[in-house]
Amino acid sequence: MKRNVSVLAAILTSAMAAQAATVTNSGGEPVVLAITENGNRMDVALDPGASESICANGCFVTLPNGDRIALTGSETVEINGGSAVIK
16 A cells, blocks of 8 residues: 555646656756746746746746746747747
């Protein structure tokens, strides 16, 4: 029984991560993104080369250059020079 609970928890965690958008800072400077999800705002700092999973349920992201983008939670986003490329 304990093993089944562990397996179920691992499956749910993987499923949740698979539904989140991935954002990567491919630039040479650290960036801070303002994330608004379900009415809650938080800042996410990314060092050069770092990646983070965000927006599991969709969100708005304010980029360092001031642009605001909407994400559904399935995108791959690359940040370079404060701008984003969504794949």
